[in-house]
Amino acid sequence: MSDRFELYLTCPKGLEGLLADEARGLGLEDVREHTSAIRGEADMETAYRLCLWSRLGNRVLLVLKRFAMKNADDLYDGVNAVEWQDHLLADGSLAVEFSGHGSGIDNTHFGALKVKDAIVDKLRDKDGLRPSVDKLNPDMRVHLRLDRGEAILSLDLSGHSLHQRGYRLQQGAAPLKENLAAAVLIRSGWPRIAAEGGALADPMCGVGTFLVEAAMIAADIAPNLKRERWGFSAWLGHVPALWRKVHDEATQRAEAGLAKPPLWIRGYEADPRLIQPGRNNVERAGLSDWIKIYQGEVGTFEPRPDQNQKGLVISNPPYGERLGDEASLLYLYQNLGERLRQACLGWEAAVFTGAPELGKRMGVRSHKQYAFWNGALPCKLLLFKIQPDQFVTGVSGERRSVEAKEAESDRPVAVVNEPARLSEGAQMFANRLQKNLKQLGKWARREQIDCYRLYDADMPEYAVAIDLYQDWVHVQEYAAPRTIDPEKAQGRLLDVLAAIPQALGIDQQRIVLKRRQRQSGTRQYERQATEGRFQEVSEGGVKLLVNLTDYLDTGLFLDHRPMRMRIQREAAGKRFLNLFCYTATATVHAAKGGARETTSVDLSKTYLDWARRNLSLNGYSDRHRLEQGDVMAWLESCRESYDLIFIDPPTFSNSKRMEGVFDVQRDHVQLLDLALARLAPGGVLYFSNNFRKFQLDESVSARYAVEEISAQTVDPDFARNSKIHRAWRLQLR
Template sequence: MSQQFELYLTCPKSLEGLLLEEARGLGLEEAREQVAAVRGQASMETAYRLCLWSRLANRVLLVMARFPLSNAEELYQGVHAIDWHEHLLPSGSLAVEFSGRGAGIDNTHFGALKVKDAIVDKLRTAQGERPSVDKLNPDLRVHLRLERGEAIVSLDLSGHSLHQRGYRLQQGAAPLKENLAAAVLIRAGWPQLAAEGAALSDPMCGVGTLLIEAGLMAADIAPNLRRQQWGFTHWLGHVPALWQKLHEEAQARAQAGLAKPPLWIRGYEADPRLITPARNNIERAGLADWVKIYQGELATFEPRPDQGQHGLLVCNPPYGERLGDEASLLYLYQHLGERLRQSCLGWQAAIFTGAPELGKRMGLRSHKQYALFNGALPCKLLLMRIEPEQFVTSARPAENMPPLAGESNTAARLAEGGQMFANRLQKNLKTLGKWAKKAGVECYRLYDADMPEYALAIDLYRDWVHVQEYAAPRSIDPEKAQTRLLDALAAIPVALGIPSERVVIKRRERQAGTRQYERQAAQGQFMEVTEGGVRLLVNLTDYLDTGLFLDHRPMRLRIQQEAAGKRFLNLFCYTATATVHAAKGGARSTTSVDLSKTYLDWARRNLALNGFSERHRLEQGDVMHWLAEDRGEYELIFIDPPTFSNSKRMEGVFDVQRDHVQLLDLAMARLAAGGTLYFSNNFRKFQLDDSLQQRYAVEEISAQTLDADFARNPKIHRAWRLRTR
């Protein structure tokens, strides 16, 4: 009977059950699960077979010794007692990996050092020769794990992690590890489907990992057949003849598998930059005749090779990491569901996602779900049958609800909450659309938390929708808030008849310091809009704000009407839209001050877009400091400060409630006789200091500075007119 060894197979968390089944099939005996691992007994032949054929394991560790441990000295002595001459030459190299804590060893580096010293001291020759340390490609990689007062010393037979098959030298931004991709395919039943001659397609294939793993399974190719370097290659206990026999058997199976007619395995990727890397990976895996990749958008995805063949659609859609990704991802999942329902009838689908709540928006019921981890990120694998009885139908009663704008027979299916939200949007659009058309307004607020449970502000910028999600209070269940957000996002394009790719979402939170000016994205997409006869640039994607405060529209038009022949000063000018209106109204000169170079550059573009350059000065600086040094005189001043600002470029922190008296006194000192100063801010709790009434003629004009689109939210800002007495 061949010698039996204890083996310890590691794997990603959540794959233990699958690995247990696989390892038993490859010959592991007395196998049992542990956290992120499987243990069992095996011959050296089985150990080699696991290295070669395991699609799920990270490492195959051969246990060399176990001993009780209570302190660092016992660690040294226990490792030193092993006969290392049977495993490594004194001239060889080693690496030590140490895990676990206890027995007074709380530092893994210290533990690894103790293990290394014990091995080196054991092998040191009389001439002083001793093994060297090579962390990258050692002759022997040793693992020591502390587990409930016991030290377990193991030899790593695999070397580099087994998920590193060697074919993926080029990868995308967020690739799946190869063994996790294999687990997704096994859970989806691909090995059985492949045996039946089924097809497979991935509409968002990236660099092709899922496709390649599927091809390796279908062609019966050992996942690590092409690996050249192993953890046992220079181990003195290695049995080359036994390994050679198993390797030749695997090569023969691969040759026989590749000689069969290839299955229909196809991938599609929208990003042209990934096509060549994906094809190179496929070539390195030896699957050029089996796996094909094409460039294509999801909207044009047609997976079926013919009407009669069944198959599996598998994909790993993006999860979204930035605030504001919700809209694009929701519509991506909706479109994916639509393509499945239209083009994959009779197929099965496996959607691996880190955003399972988005998976529910595909309009398909999953008959099975598996919890998996992608690194530390909890994910779900959703398995679906693409059959009409699995389609999620609309919850909207047809008899008492009018058709939604842009709705068709295949329109997005809305949940009850989404339907209510869509109805409100349509109601608002009917009323405000008429007003906007009559007033010649292109950009306006359509919805502003009208329904408290849907805490959004929705603005129309011509045929684009800008959505701001107000941060939910801590008392609101985050999952419920997320569900409502997704309901609303699903409703917006349906209710407004606007393509989903023209919906942009951002999350509204208190912004301080440089965060006020930080980019949210870097798309650089500026759009020109008109207002009161001036042209202005807005950017819906890159910054928290768009470059145009819609609630100040009446104030800007008032400034345009009053600016003729006057010197105009715009403090905290932002993108200087009020300045452009003043110039349009015939201002003799304008001066605009802001701390942000980004916004002043934007202001310069707004002025140039309207043909204004001369007599229009842009100043970068702290407004309070600038006012204290300025000696100019102005007949018209506009001040719309932030609630707080603590940029590195300014001294101290600006607080509008605390500092507004000083700000207004400094500004009024620059106001010419008979001039007007307009002061506005959007701090809900703001109170104008009573002492200002004693020094200046002060009139609150808030109600006069709100248009119909902000009538539902009269607290959006408050405004005053100040004049000298």
């Protein structure tokens, strides 16, 4: 074989430039960049060094042959022509990876099979002995890349991907790959800071990936020094003496690095479940003298007590993929920014994020940004210098530095403990919330109501509904029209979330965000989370349970408050029927009003269990029946009579437990006929729904006494949205 080889090094998308610089430093020549890869030329010693020392690469591929191919036969012939006996024993094992398509190869599995056949046929001996396939730990891993009619056939010298250093056997929910973490550290200037004796802190360290990678860089430890099995271990072209030379050099450098006084490297993690796994990873990496991990929230992490010590704060905050994450993430970023300003003056900071718009809410100006990819997710690395002239506040919609404010006032400006200033839009929104709170708060206190709607898209550009549940805030974002720039809509939502704590004096941890979109079927009732946190609220002398986190709706429709109060006033001595009862809040009011007995019907066992808890909470259990079933089918089989009936059906339902599909516009006549057949003489049926385009069929008014009472069922907190629902009072003629 030749003394020089063509090498391909693969890497995560976006790291090509960094990998090219690293590879040149390790001896690769004539380096060229490709998408998610680089290539160049080197001798075998450099190839080994790249395997051992590359912090950024995934694989080191040694090119055996390039050849043109037009079809599958050309592929077979080109691979079969290689002298495979120089690379693998006849009784060895191999794995084949194939990428690309064209030249008659449209299926990578077929392409890999063709390559495998060509190798096996070449090596099959006269006794029929042939290599076997082992996809996990083969003696030789072959890679063929098809690129515009050219086949590039390579040996994988790495074995398992180089990002798998071996120390991280335990990981959190969304860990960064080790080579991506190393790339972020390099872009953040950590090698320079470490060489100067600087410190490093990660306030959201998870299982410690940044910490370990940073310590290995600082201590001059080859990232794969402890790897025992390589792609070249059983390769016949392997030169053990040359490998021992490269490995011994790396071992000596690591010993020298670890003999130095360790740098101050600390991690903090709020989740107690990740503390021990993080410490275990540090111990496996042999870096327990360098790295310490503590449990603590973002707002409590401390840089090194030595005020003269400076360094790098690095963090990969959560990106937010679950319902309502924007609220908690905004406050997380704000808290991180506040902590940087308070405790890390003179330090540098790096925030790696999939939500870069949140980085703008930290109160510190980013002086540099880099684009990265975390798998398929585009991300940004935001770099900060924690200096007063980089602190920013939102005043009159402008981003003004503390230095500029000092210049205007001719005296220092204290900002360290100052709450985040609001942008012009956020301040305008906060003013509206305070105005509404002043007006509605008086009414709510007078009526002894502790949960009500405070804001409902009063200003069109801030399309949210905000409900107060005692000292909790429930925020629902309406889906923005397609004509609105998503970034602008997201910015306005962040303004809303920034304004709420300051305007209402509410703790950030007591704000829950939901994103409300057009719902179909039963989606609005589906579980969104599993916190199981219920809280007790009161209205009209009854206690009710709400859950702000687990479902799109909370278990209490605030706009039906007047209807529930009406039912309470009229229920004395009556038999009450509540159809599509949901959590049976109207039933509790009927019981409070002295109903002789109640029956509540719903298809959902979950909500009937909730209904049972609501009744029990108020001391009602006897004479209050809960029925699980399809309302239409239940009515058809029912033979009892009721004096007071309430129906508030969904607009549309297609539950698997139903027979057919319910559509309120199409099916309301049949629903009302069935329900009114169960109404006792002199009884009253209340019917409501929130389908904006609903039209009551004329035949209903022709056969029954019908009065629309919508205006009488809207309280002051919904006066700005008078079409929130429509309601009718029906009686038999």
